[in-house]
Amino acid sequence: MTEASRKVVNRRAVVKAVLAFTLTAVALLVFMVLAAAIGGIRVSFGELMRGIFVEYDENVAIIVQLRFPRIFVAILGGMATAAAGVITQAVMRSPLADPGIIGISSGSSFVAVLVTAFLPSLYYLSPLFSFAGGLLAFAIVYALSWKGGLSPVRLILVGIAVSALFSGLSTAFNQMTGGNFTGAASIVESSISLKDWDDALILAIYVAIGALMCVFCVRKCNVLALSDRLQCSLGVNVSHARLQVSVAAVFLASAATAVVGSVSFLGLVVPHIARLVVGNDHKILIPYSALLGALFFLVADTVGRWIAYPYEISVSIIMSIVGGPLFIILLLRNKKYA
């Protein structure tokens, strides 16, 4: 192949990325409208616009107060979860490292449950507390599975144990208290049916901070893909870089968990698809994963609301049903992971 045709190939990659972003964004918009339209109360698009901008309408007010924040919570939660997945995978240098599967989310969810139950006045800070829980879980998993390099099997085994421990503790707490702390119960069950504008706002603030952290992590994520030895001789302090990126990953995973609960597989499946579409450069991979994560989360939530109406299936359940088999396919398809 000549140099000119190589350049054409690279231009094609750029076009592909732009196309991927556009299509995903359009799909997200479509599902936002669908999500707003699906439910017990039905209004036409005209009525909706009229209700928001022209005059008060009771039905529209209910939709704006209940469905809209839920849509935004789903989008932000999906973004944070998927971005956390990508950078956790960069740190662990393993495409199987998902904050949900390896226990980070259950660690932060447990602390979020405790805070929601006992210190409801600190509700706005609950993502920070769950961040502490996430860090604890991450430290345990990291310490037990990292020995100069990472064996994926070890990572998954330790992760399963840590995840089981913390989600067991959360469920035990929920059952001990008879599920009386509804806020706590909704985190345990990863239900976002009662989220309001306050939740959306809190999540938006923490996701914005997380996004800023991601901007500073892009370069480190790319360098972390190289071997430790090479990073050393390139002048990188590997343990510092790894620690900083880990903190960003845990922060995003915890912020999402504090509001939407622990959702497994989203942080695994979405980055994997994103890599197939836009490649491994984190400058594009992180934002695209976030966008795709938002779409996945919103679709899962909307399908969960619609499929057994008037009953609801939570996003985490849907992601487990869809993500579990995908995870196995992933394992089988690539010999490298096994």
Place this chain on the structure above:
Amino acid sequence: MPENIFEFKNVSFGYEKGVQVLKNVSIGIPKGKITAFIGPNGCGKTTAFALLSKILKPLSGEICFNGTPLSSIRRRDYAREVSAVHQYNTVPDDMTVRRLVSMGRTAYHNMFFAHETDEDREAIERAMNETHTAEFAERRVKELSGGQMQRVWLALAIAQTNNVLLLDEITTYLDVHYQIEILNLIKSLNATHGTTVLMVLHDVNQTLSYADNVVLMKNGAVAASGEPDRVITEAALREIYDVDAKIADVRGKRICIFG
């Protein structure tokens, strides 16, 4: 006596207690020369290289670079002076050659934002031209052959700096054609930029024809060091590798025949 760029002062190292991989090594590495480290597997060559690239720290003793102990040089500053090609490498499949080579500029940026300066671009272009990797700059690394890949690693290292190169078994796993190509390339870098080269080699004949200086290692200690013609003798080879060797002059070149 030429000026030494590296000075090992009573350097010892071990991964486990009681098992020393390097035992009280004291040698000097001359500046602007090609130095080859040879010796049997497990003699401590790769460990010595890990110490030189600041991946490991000596348990006792110290290594000085231009008179300054390595422990007191910041990693990033050191990376602007000394670059390395290691034995085993991982790299994302879909990375292009140019992007991989540009990673060599890491030490010249802060870790938050990457902004490629003209100086970076110049260093990258020059490195790729010198290693003849420019012709496949836009290719993905997974499409490359072993010989092309080694040239790309070398390009990355010289995009970083052509002051000092540490090359750990850069010719292993290559066929003879690519081995000679890489060694000629290294020789010409040394000649044009005065690059100090330290490399681990396995081939005694290549050592004889490409190295200015040789360090012979056995069991974590330096058995001999100096000019290849003087250090590589039939007796030394028997001592180090426990093999019979014959050294002969053919057309003015010293060659070594085993068996």
